[in-house]
Amino acid sequence: MLGMAASTLRAWEDRYGVISPARSEGSQRLYSRDQVEQLRFIKSQLEKGASAADAHRLLAQELAAGHATAAREANGDDRHLVLLADRDSYAADLAEYFLRTEGYEVVTALDATQAKVQFGERSPDVVLLDLLISGGAGFRLLGEFVAAGSARVIAVSAIDSAEEAMRSGASAFLQKPLEPLVLVSTVRDLLGTSALAGLARRTVQSTP
Amino acid sequence: MTGRLPSGNGRLDEILNGGLLRNAINLIVGVPGSGKTILSQQFVFHNAGAKNRALYLSTLSEPLDKILRYGQTLKFFDQAAVRDGHIVYEDLGQVLGEHGLDDVLETIDRYLKEVRPAIVVFDSFRAFHALAADVMSFRRFLYGLTRRLTASATTSIWNAPYSRMQALDEAEFAVADAIVALDIKQLAEREVRVLQVLKLRGSRYQTGEHAYRISEEGFNVFPRLADAQDHSRYELSTKRVATGIKALDDLLGEGGYWSGASTLIAGPSGIGKTLMGLHFLFHGADHGEPGILATFQENESQLARIVKSFGWSLDNKNIHVLSRSLVDMYIDEWVYELLDLVKASGAKRIVIDSLPDLMTTAADPVRFREWMFSLSQRCARAGISLMMVVEVPDLFQLRRISEHGISHLTDNVVLLQYVQEGPELARALTVLKTRAMRHRPVVHRYDITDEGFVLGDVLSVTR
Numbered sequence: 003m004l005g006m007a008a009s010t011l012r013a014w015e016d017r018y019g020v021i022s023p024a025r026s027e028g029s030q031r032l033y034s035r036d037q038v039e040q041l042r043f044i045k046s047q048l049e050k051g052a053s054a055a056d057a058h059r060l061l062a063q064e065l066a067a068g069h070a071t072a073a074r075e076a077n078g079d080d081r082h083l084v085l086l087a088d089r090d091s092y093a094a095d096l097a098e099y100f101l102r103t104e105g106y107e108v109v110t111a112l113d114a115t116q117a118k119v120q121f122g123e124r125s126p127d128v129v130l131l132d133l134l135i136s137g138g139a140g141f142r143l144l145g146e147f148v149a150a151g152s153a154r155v156i157a158v159s160a161i162d163s164a165e166e167a168m169r170s171g172a173s174a175f176l177q178k179p180l181e182p183l184v185l186v187s188t189v190r191d192l193l194g195t196s197a198l199a200g201l202a203r204r205t206v207q208s209t210p
Numbered sequence: 211m212t213g214r215l216p217s218g219n220g221r222l223d224e225i226l227n228g229g230l231l232r233n234a235i236n237l238i239v240g241v242p243g244s245g246k247t248i249l250s251q252q253f254v255f256h257n258a259g260a261k262n263r264a265l266y267l268s269t270l271s272e273p274l275d276k277i278l279r280y281g282q283t284l285k286f287f288d289q290a291a292v293r294d295g296h297i298v299y300e301d302l303g304q305v306l307g308e309h310g311l312d313d314v315l316e317t318i319d320r321y322l323k324e325v326r327p328a329i330v331v332f333d334s335f336r337a338f339h340a341l342a343a344d345v346m347s348f349r350r351f352l353y354g355l356t357r358r359l360t361a362s363a364t365t366s367i368w369n370a371p372y373s374r375m376q377a378l379d380e381a382e383f384a385v386a387d388a389i390v391a392l393d394i395k396q397l398a399e400r401e402v403r404v405l406q407v408l409k410l411r412g413s414r415y416q417t418g419e420h421a422y423r424i425s426e427e428g429f430n431v432f433p434r435l436a437d438a439q440d441h442s443r444y445e446l447s448t449k450r451v452a453t454g455i456k457a458l459d460d461l462l463g464e465g466g467y468w469s470g471a472s473t474l475i476a477g478p479s480g481i482g483k484t485l486m487g488l489h490f491l492f493h494g495a496d497h498g499e500p501g502i503l504a505t506f507q508e509n510e511s512q513l514a515r516i517v518k519s520f521g522w523s524l525d526n527k528n529i530h531v532l533s534r535s536l537v538d539m540y541i542d543e544w545v546y547e548l549l550d551l552v553k554a555s556g557a558k559r560i561v562i563d564s565l566p567d568l569m570t571t572a573a574d575p576v577r578f579r580e581w582m583f584s585l586s587q588r589c590a591r592a593g594i595s596l597m598m599v600v601e602v603p604d605l606f607q608l609r610r611i612s613e614h615g616i617s618h619l620t621d622n623v624v625l626l627q628y629v630q631e632g633p634e635l636a637r638a639l640t641v642l643k644t645r646a647m648r649h650r651p652v653v654h655r656y657d658i659t660d661e662g663f664v665l666g667d668v669l670s671v672t673r
Contacts, residue, residue, distance in 0.1 A: 092361035
C-alpha cells in the first residue's frame with residue numbers, strides 16, 4: 003500500500019500501535035480512509051528524514067491534538083526549514099524532534115562540512131549552530147552564514163559564549179542543554195510567525 | 211556554574227550550597243532504609259510543575275505501586291501534580307525483565323521526547339548493574355544513558371543502595387556530578403541517620419556528616435555545627451555589665467564582665483550552679499536582655515518552684531526555657547532549636563545546664579570541642595553571653611574539670627567547691643580564669659541568701 007511493504011506496516015502496527023486496521027472475516031487488514039491518510043503522513047515524514055518511531059510519535063500527537071493530518075500536510079511545502087548543525091547526535095535528534103512537532107521542517111548536519119553543504123543546497127530559514135562543531139569550527143561557520151544573509155542564526159554551545167556569538171552576528175544564543183520550550187519559542191520568535199505561515203512571508207523574510 | 215534543584219529543606223540546601231545540580235547527574239546512595247526514595251520524591255515534588263515535568267522511573271528493586279503507596283503518606287505528595295501529569299510515574303521493571311538494557315535506552319529516548327521531563331529519577335539504579343551481562347556492556351549502557359541525559363535539559367537523580375565505601379568503587383561514581391550519601395550509624399546503642407556529600411562538581415559544600423530525621427514532612431537535616439575560623443574582625447563589646455551574681459560582680463569589680471563573654475561554672479552537686487545561672491538570666495531579663503535557659507535536667511514544675519522561691523517567674527517575657535530530654539537527641543538538631551529560639555527571642559544571655567549532658571549526645575570529644583567552638587564563636591559575634599554549667603565529681607580538693615578542654619574555649623572559668631571549716635561545710639568560689647580582666651585567683655567563701663550569692667571572707671585552704 004502506498005508503495006510500502008505489508009510486512010513493514012504489520013511491524014509498525016505491532017511496534018507503535020498507532021494505526022491498527024480492522025480485520026475482515028478472513029483476517030485481512032482493512033484500512034479505513036483516515037488510516038490511509040495517516041499512512042500517507044507517516045510516509046511523508048519518513049521522506050523528510052524522520053525515523054519510523056518519530057514519525058509515529060508525531061502522528062500520535064497530531065491525532066491527539068485533533069488535527070486532520072491530510073489538511074495539515076497540504077501546507078507541508080510552506081513550512082519553514084531549520085538546519086540543525088550539532089556535533090552531538092543525541093542533542094540533534096531531540097532538537098529535531100521538538101521542532102518537527104511544532105511543524106518545522108528540519109535538516110541535520112553533524113559536522114562543519116555537512117553543515118556548509120546543507121546550508122548551500124537547502125537554504126534554511128534558521129540555522130541552529132553548535133559553536134563547538136568540528137572542534138570549534140562553529141565560529142567560522144557563524145561568520146559565513148551571517149554574511150550570506152539568507153538565514154537567521156541561533157548559536158548554541160555548552161559554554162556560555164553569548165557575547166562573542168552576538169558580536170559575530172548571531173540572532174540569539176542558547177546554552178546547552180536546550181530546553182524544548184525555549185528552543186521552540188526562540189525559533190518561533192526569530193521567524194516572527196508560526197511555522198505554518200505561508201510561503202509569501204518566508205520570501206519577504208529572507209530578502210533583507 | 212549550573213542552576214540548582216532545591217530540596218525544600220532549607221538546611222539541606224545550605225549543605226548543598228543551593229541544591230542538587232541542574233541538568234546534571236545526581237547520585238543518592240545509601241543503605242536500605244536510609245530514605246533514598248523519600249528524598250528523591252521530595253526533590254521531585256518540590257520542583258515539578260507544568261513547565262518542569264518530572265519522570266519517576268522504578269526499576270526492579272521495588273514495584274511502582276509500593277513506591278506510590280508509601281509515597282502518598284508524605285505531606286508533600288501532591289496527587290494533583292500526578293493527576294495533571296506534572297509528575298509521571300512509570301515502571302521500567304517490565305522492559306528490564308523482558309528485554310534487558312538495550313531496550314531501556316530506547317525507552318528512555320521515547321520518554322525524553324514524549325514526556326520531555328526536566329527531572330528524571332531512577333529508583334533504583336543498581337538494577338541496571340545487575341542486568342548487565344558483563345562490565346563492558348554495563349559501561350556501554352552507562353555511556354549511552356549519560357549521553358542521552360546530557361543532550362537533554364534533564365536533571366537526573368539516580369538512587370542506589372550502596373554504602374559510602376561501595377559507592378566510591380562503582381562506575382556510576384565517575385559519571386555522577388553530585389553524590390549524596392545516606393547512612394545509619396550506630397552510636398553506643400543509638401542509631402543516628404547521617405547525610406554526607408561525597409561530590410558536588412564545581413561547587414563548595416558543607417563537608418562531614420550531618421544528622422537528619424525523616425518524618426511525614428520529608429527530610430529534616432541538621433548541618434553539623436562546624437564553622438571554620440572566621441578571621442574577619444568583629445566588634446568586641448566595650449561594655450562591662452553586671453552578671454547579676456553579686457559575689458561574682460564584687461570579685462570582678464569595675465562593673466562586671468564583658469558582655470558577649472562565655473563563662474564556665476564548675477562545681478559539685480548541690481552547690482548552686484543552676485541557681486547561679488538563674489541569677490544571671492533574671493538579672494538580664496530585668497535589664498532588658500532576654501535570656502534562654504537550656505536545660506536537660508530540671509523538669510519545668512521543679513524549676514518553677516526554685517524560680518518562685520527567689521521571687522521570680524518563668525512567665526517573665528524575657529525568660530525562655532528550652533527543655534529537652536536527652537533521649538534520642540541529636541546535638542545538631544538541638545543547636546538549631548537553640549539558634550531558632552535565639553533569633554525569635556532576641557536573647558542576649560544563654561545558660562546551658564549542663565555541658566556534660568550535651569557531651570553525651572556528641573559522637574566523640576573531638577567533635578564536641580569543634581561544635582562548642584562554633585557555638586561560642588557564633589554567640590561571641592552576636593554579643594550573646596554564654597554561661598555553661600559543669601558538674602564535677604569531687605566535693606573538695608578538685609583535681610580536674612572533666613569538660614574535654616572546653617575551659618580553653620571559654621573566656622571565664624569559675625570554680626565552686628566545698629571547703630571544710632571545722633564541723634561545717636562552707637561554699638567557696640574561685641575565679642580561675644578571666645579573659646581581658648584583672649583578677650586574683652583567691653578562694654572566697656560565699657553564702658546563698660535572699661540577696662543571692664553574697665561574697666564572704668578569703669579562705670585559707672589547707673592542702
